[in-house]
Amino acid sequence: MAGKTTKKAAAKKKIAKPFLGIHCFTNYVKVAFFRGASLRPVPPGESKDKYTRYLDIREDGPLDEELVASWIRQASELPGWVP
Numbered sequence: 179m180a181g182k183t184t185k186k187a188a189a190k191k192k193i194a195k196p197f198l199g200i201h202c203f204t205n206y207v208k209v210a211f212f213r214g215a216s217l218r219p220v221p222p223g224e225s226k227d228k229y230t231r232y233l234d235i236r237e238d239g240p241l242d243e244e245l246v247a248s249w250i251r252q253a254s255e256l257p258g259w260v261p
Contacts, residue, residue: 195258198250209233209246212259217252219245 199210214221214231223232233249235241 197253197256197258205237206239207235209235211249211253213253213256214249216256217249221249 197212199212201208201210208223209221209232210225211217211221211231211233213229214225215229217231221231221233223234225232233246235246
């Protein structure tokens with residue numbers, strides 16, 4: 179079927195799986211690290227899913243850019259989200 183990719187075809191094509199999600203709200207951005215529990219240090223926001231961790235980036239809040247960059251690098255090296 180056109181438009182559908184099987185797991186086997188995805189593995190063959192080495193299609194990247196998503197490792198984070200970004201949710202934009204009025205006053206902040208929520209970054210979801212799908213394998214965030216494996217990051218060091220662990221991002222602060224908890225999830226119902228035992229693997230996922232969140233980071234809320236507030237409009238006027240402090241942001242440790244080096245730490246966020248480190249989490250993104252670490253997350254990109256982990257297996258991505260699998261539905």
